Amino acid sequence: MAPVTELTVGQVAMRSGVAVSALHFYEARGLIRSHRTSGNQRRYSRDVLRRVAIIKVAQEVGISLAEIGTALASLPEGRTPTRDDWNLLSTAWRDGLDHKIAQLKKLRDGLTDCIGCGCMSIDKCPLRNKGDRLAREGTGARRLVALPSPRLRGEGVTK
Helix, strand or coil: CCCEEEHHHHHHHHHCCHHHHHHHHHCCCCCCCCCEEECCEEEEEEEHHHHEEEEEECCCCHHHHHHHHHHHHHHCCCCCCCCCHHHHHHHHHHHHHHHHHHHHHHHHHHHHCCCCCCCCCCCHHHHHHHHHHHHHHHHCCCHHHHCCCCHHHHHCCCC
């Protein structure tokens, strides 16, 4: 018996653990592709399973669908993404994830303290942000903003 090379949307949903509606959504966003049979049914090549897995993992760590779409667009169509492909994608996402981790740590550690928003209503604000001096650094809750790394800002990167 020959291995199945094309999968129905139900088979992809069952194997990937993603709802059929999510697969339709991913397809509408250009993240995955199918073709239609003569009976107008969707068929997916087996490489879609790895692509859906990449989408799920990336979403789980907070990467936007736009970023995922850009990354997947860089991969060749019609073949399963390889270990090298995954290495390129994950490396490209690493700096952004490091920044998000720093932001979350800062948020977690500063939740009960002055956040530097300029409201001056918390009793610690006059001590931590006297006269709203943090306003010179920018808008919003300055104490909870993690600055991006020089690499994310484009500093120190040579081309």
